[in-house]
Amino acid sequence: MKNPQLETPVVERVEAAGQAPCEVGESPVWRDAEQALYWVDIPARTIARLEAGTGKRTDWLLPEKVACITFDRNGTVLAGCETGLFAVTLSNTSAASVRKLAAPAFALPGMRFNDGRCDRQGRFWAGTMVQDMAAANPAGALYRYDAEGTLSAPIVNELIVQNGLAWSPQGTTMYLSDSHPSRRLVWAFDYDADTGEPRNRRVFADLNRFAGRPDGAAVDSHGCYWTCANDAGLLLRFTPEGRLDRTIALPVTKPSMCTFGGRELDTLFVTSIRPASGANEHDGHLLSVRPGVSGAPECGYAGFL
Known part of the structure; x- marks a missing residue:
């Protein structure tokens, strides 16, 4: 099936983010109180911060690969890494102190956390994957870390490359994707905000019918789901009914995750x-685009680390 008319709004490379590209840039998080954007480079084991007003960038090196982040109410980072979930305290310099919070029983060696995000109540959700994508091993699972500091048992199993976590503005629909080339699916769940339980899993978007693989995602104020179409250099927007209604071209081959900020x-x-x-000059860099719609505010972790 063809994508909708390709849009070409102004897409800018965020030059203040630096000239050195990420190997695997992921998990952008906008901190409104700071007017700053944070993101990670997974294999480089770094968390980066960019102040919007000054253009100042700060990087922190962690002891192991870091894939996804959020913040608690005191500004401490909750990070999904190789061996588990960690509390990370970022100093005013490039130093970071880490403390392990919890870890799942990884099904196989060579796994790590991948995509993570909080629901509207501040529970942190994150999934695991086998780092060797070529193995196409469905050993990954999705977990919930609640405000009391309890890591759940696996809630969704048999994931190859877990991705695409997001919630509708009202928090009643949860989205999850598997971006492996053999899957390329986004699912929707009915979400019980009181208990944090997703139910009624169904296919929301099948990217085998479109271009690219569904990677990280965000939801706008209209409840539409934006996913990075990895390998296709596109942003795709799906309506709450699962209809693809917008396609935006990007100057990178592998967009990985998006978030609303500013x-x-x-x-x-x-x-x-x-x-x-075969990388081009923009691959691995941070981009910005104004799509003409605002985002639904993201929630941080409701607990204290």
Whole structure:
């Protein structure tokens, strides 16, 4: 099936983010109180911060790969890493102190956390994957870390490359994707906000019918789901009914995750991955685009780390 008319709004590379590209840029998080964007480079083991007003960038090196982040109410980072979930305290310099909070019983060696995000009540959700994507091993699972500091048993199993976590503005629908080339699916669940239980799993978007693989995602104020179409260099927007209604071209091959930011939450910040071969000048860099719609505010972790 063909994508809708390709849109070409102004897409800018965020030059203040630096000239060195990420290997695997992921997990952009906008901190409104700071007017700053945070993101990670997974294999480089770094968390980066960019102040919107000054353009100042700060990087923190962690002891192991870091894939997804959020913040608690005191500004401490909750990070999904290789061996578990960690509390990370970021100093005013490039130093970071880490403390392990919890870890699942990984099904196999060579796994790590991947995509993570909080629901509207501040529970942190994150999934695991086998790092060797070529193995196409469905050993990954999705977990919930609640405000009391309890890590759940696996809630969704048999994931190859877990991705695409997001919630509708009202918090009653949860989205989850598997971006492996053999899957390329986004699912929707009815979500019980009181208990944190997703039910009634169904296919929301099948990207085998479109271009790219569904990677990280965000939801706008209209309840539409934006997903980074990895390998296709596109942003795709699906309506709450699962209809693809917008396609935006990006100057990178592998957009990885997006989030709304800026003072009016009207800017989409997009991280990207730099291919091992054939990379262009923008691959691996941070992008921004104003799509003409604002985002639904994201929630941080409701507990204290």
